[in-house]
Amino acid sequence: MANLINELSKNRYVTIGYLTKEHCTIFNSFGILSHTLEVGQKIIMWDDRIDHVKDKHAIEFHLEAEYYINIMPNIIANPTFIGIHPKGHGIEYFGYIQNTQENVLVAIKAQSDKHGNLCFRSTYPVKQERLQAFIRSNRVVRCTNSP
Numbered sequence: 001m002a003n004l005i006n007e008l009s010k011n012r013y014v015t016i017g018y019l020t021k022e023h024c025t026i027f028n029s030f031g032i033l034s035h036t037l038e039v040g041q042k043i044i045m046w047d048d049r050i051d052h053v054k055d056k057h058a059i060e061f062h063l064e065a066e067y068y069i070n071i072m073p074n075i076i077a078n079p080t081f082i083g084i085h086p087k088g089h090g091i092e093y094f095g096y097i098q099n100t101q102e103n104v105l106v107a108i109k110a111q112s113d114k115h116g117n118l119c120f121r122s123t124y125p126v127k128q129e130r131l132q133a134f135i136r137s138n139r140v141v142r143c144t145n146s147p
Contacts, residue, residue, distance in 0.1 A: 004069050008047045016120060017043040017076030023091075026141060032088035033110050037118075043076060043108055045120040053123055068104060068123050071097070075106050081131070083140030085110070090121060094131065094140065103131050 007014045019027075019041040027037050054065045075095030083092045085107070093106040107121040126134075134140035 004045065004072070005050060005066050008045070008050060011047070013044045013046045015042055016045050016073045019043070019118070022144060023079075023082055026082055026143075027084060027091050027110075030084045030088075030139070032084065033091075035111070037091070037110070038116075041112065042117045043120060044117045045072070049120055049122070056122070056124075071095070071104075072106050072120070072123055075104060079143050081135070081140045081142050083134055086139055091118075092140070094126065103128060 004014055004016065019037055019039055021039045024037045024039050024041075027033065050069060053069060076093050078095070079093040080096045080103075081094040083094070084090070085092065088110065090110050091108045093108070095104050095106070096102070097104055102125045104123060105126045106123045109119045109121050112118055131140065135142075
């Protein structure tokens with residue numbers, strides 16, 4: 001497991017993933033994004049997002065917020081579900097965490113920065129009922145390569 005917090009203490013941002021062909025195809029198929037996402041686009045996390053996750057969502061997690069921050073690259077690389085924010089502002093990766101029995105959402109801003117990177121917004125657990133509602137509303141789909 002990556003130690004993103006340690007890396008962010010040395011750098012202003014870190015790479016937490018890349019858009020895959022399968023994920024781009026699914027995200028773009030929703031048809032509500034303002035632009036087309038591209039295979040290989042880098043997903044980065046700025047150092048200020050650690051405080052956001054800790055301040056805004058730490059109480060929602062079963063474990064320390066650092067654990068969830070450090071597993072984000074794995075959720076992005078191997079999501080169980082992916083989806084899109086209803087207003088088209090962001091893309092969402094969902095991973096099931098076996099040891100805590102939680103569905104964790106990793107939210108990414110859909111608009112690229114001036115360097116073509118997509119930027120991490122937040123991460124937090126999502127109750128099973130809420131995930132099922134997202135699936136029923138067709139804003140989240142299962143990945144074919146999901147674990």
